[in-house]
Amino acid sequence: MAKSDTPSIVWFRQDLRLADQPALAAAAAEGPVLAVYVLDDETPGDWRIGAAQRWWLHHALKALADALAARGVPLVLRRGRAAEEVARLAREVGAARVHCLAHQEPWWCAAEAALAEVVELVRHPGRLLAESGLVRTGTGGRFRIFTPFWRALQQQMPPPAPQPVPESLRGMASPPRGERLEDWDLLPRAPDWAGGFAHWTPGAAGAAERLETFAEEVGGYDQNHNLPSIDGTSSLSPHLHFGEISPATVWHALARRTGAEPYLRELGWRDFAANLILQLPDYATANGRPAMDALRWRTGEAADADFRAWTRGRTGYPIVDAGMRQLWHIGWMHNRVRMITASFLVKHLLIDWRRGERWFWDCLVDADYGNNSVNWQWVAGTGVDSSPFGRIMAPLVQSPKFDASGYICEWVPELARLDDAAIHDPHAAGVAPAGYPRPRIGHREGRERALAAAAAARA
Template sequence: MTKPKIIWFRRDLRLADQAAIVAAAASNGPVIPVYILDDETPKHRVMGGASRWWLHRSLEELEACLQAVGSRLILRQGPAAEQLAEIVKFTGADEVHALHHYEPWWRNAERALTKTLSGEARLVLHDGNYLLPPGTVTTGAGTPFKIYTPFWKALRVHMPPAEALPSPESLAAPDVWPDSDRLEDWNLMPTKPDWAASFGDHWQPGTAGADANLEAFVDKAAQYDEGRNLPSEELVSRLSPHLHFGEISPATIWNKLAGQGTKVETYLKELVWRDYAQNVIDQFPQYGGESYREKMRALPWRDMRDDTVKADFKAWCEGKTGYPIVDAGMRELWATGWMHNRVRMIAASFLIKHLLIDWREGEKWFWDTLVDADFASNSVNWQWVSGTGVDSNMFVRIMAPLSQSEKFNAGDYIRQWVPELADVGDPYIHDPEEFGCKPRDYPRKIIGHREGRARALDAYAQVK
């Protein structure tokens, strides 16, 4: 009799284009899908609150999809290596199939599992979370790329990716299923207070939501080059959380859009940036907690133990800085678990340069509040803005949030997310304090643009 195969789901919560499922099902024997909530192996990188909300909804849909093909999802909580070894022992499985993951904690879990299985079964890892596996796109000298542009050019040669693997029509069930937790008992959904109450108005986690967002984006993709900078317009893909949780593969997105020609190249470059970010953390696993540029590690950030600095950080988190575009973005983040791409850069730059607060404080806040909080993308993007990364913007390039707001027509976006300013017209809404039309219940600027810029440049001069 063919021994059972285990599918270990992590950030790959789909049935379509899922190499681990295809390989596990190929034996025609029993297949046991497993998801393990492992809050111990990641240590300080435990999944944030917004991601946990998304995970709950996504696992609900994955369970329904598995039931439709005659299977189910086994849920366990604890160290992944220990839980999988226990399931292997109970079921007699001889293989654990999973997609490659490159975050440091998942690599640790894979090594621990191989050691724990100790010959009882083998861990079989497959590609599928990225367009190409990290380390396969290299320079002429055979070394990994550090800079994005040559990485993009080298990866582009290998595109398009292979066509998506089909979903299984059925999965054979074992005679006896191992014990499973109840999803409700994991308490992934916030209750008191339910700060995610409005998330469901904006998102449909799972593969059906991913497919719907992709279909909606197809007709807008040619406008993405300009549209990605216009927060008042619905011209971005909103696929990032679906990609992060693996509800859709990047190959599926590429092959759906690439036929539209050069008009969609800007978006495809963003898709490749995701691969690039993963390549960075594959080379530098500590990237999420340490500035890459050595001289920038000495930058004199303001001290977070100081009450004034704490108050400034709190104002930034709550969207009460007195800078409408920044406040709109931070409030959108709190209400939806997501923020428009252009506004993310403006808000991040404001924290780092106007407030001179360490980029890692912002990265930690995004890690907890974003539904698409991705270790690689989050780390690389924050270090790009802060000028501390391997390939990054220069620290001295300081975004002017007020002029950025006007340049990219953010008026309607601000009115949506900052209701105190709903009755302020253009161009006054971008800087109501300057025009003398600031509503009484909207805060004054916590620092002037020139003052913040001068302080940032002075700090940089100390490490230049």
């Protein structure tokens, strides 16, 4: 395509990178580029990004703006309804078209449809391993079970090779003015609870560094990723969520490594979650199995007190408390422990999974609408593809089974002096320190209550 002097807009959202960014590459091939990010708390409604994500977003936008500025392209920041603001900018600069990566969240699908009515909007793939419409059953339908989805997805792999930053990238001669990132107050101030977030390096450079490190460790992922006391996971989830690195880049960096398949399967789970929310846009609020609507969750003061204890890491179950404190401290939780803490809330405390999901949404730097809702419904036994409700994780078994003593020592320091035999259940061992809470409910009692509730729902 011949270049012109008419600008094209790149609408950034959860795709904050320059390399392997098809929307940016397409715009750069047409002529000068206007890069835009809109802070939109209105279109998502209840699903506007949470506090932990706002911290990450501030630093990710700063990194993106710096990378663009080094190539002569300013990042224009606006605030409001994204479809309206992007359309307004297109009119201001006389943009020929708007390019974006297609998103799967229901509010972004609606925003894309609204914007496409008033401007020429070009949607590009790039957030998933396979374009969302390509993974289909033999009859052309969509999958609701992961295993056959994964088999079908593998038939389309590898994804296209990742592309470098376009050499032709250039900005407008006189770009419109935008807002200042600092004025958005995305960072916590009173109090500043983000001290532990120094654990992370948001931005494309941080993502590339983490991928390079993990590529040397991926061979041990299958064994190590279940052990919370060691650094056996990729820690790429927030970078993938914010699109600082493409899943195709990750795939190509790892696929030929020995032992990489279990991790590639996890990448496939991201695609599966996106596929599910395209079919069931309200999956974060509605049970995937309508029969589970009859389950009576606990409510009232006692349930609220149990929920507060869970959020604060004060349940009396060390592995659960360690996970919840890690979540609050660094905005992330080990995946095995996410399952344990979620199961404890839903099964032991018999509290609606949606309350836990919303807590994770606010506290996780990698909170993703598809992943969060699909994972919670899997654990709760309410999803279209989920573990049965009657399968109840036993925290006091899971903790020693996955060698969590070092993890507990780090995040529940009042138990750090206990030996490995006692630290998983200090009250049973008779060595719980003063001030460490007794279990909110016994495992057997909680299990029996959950099974009784499930039986009543079936009846």
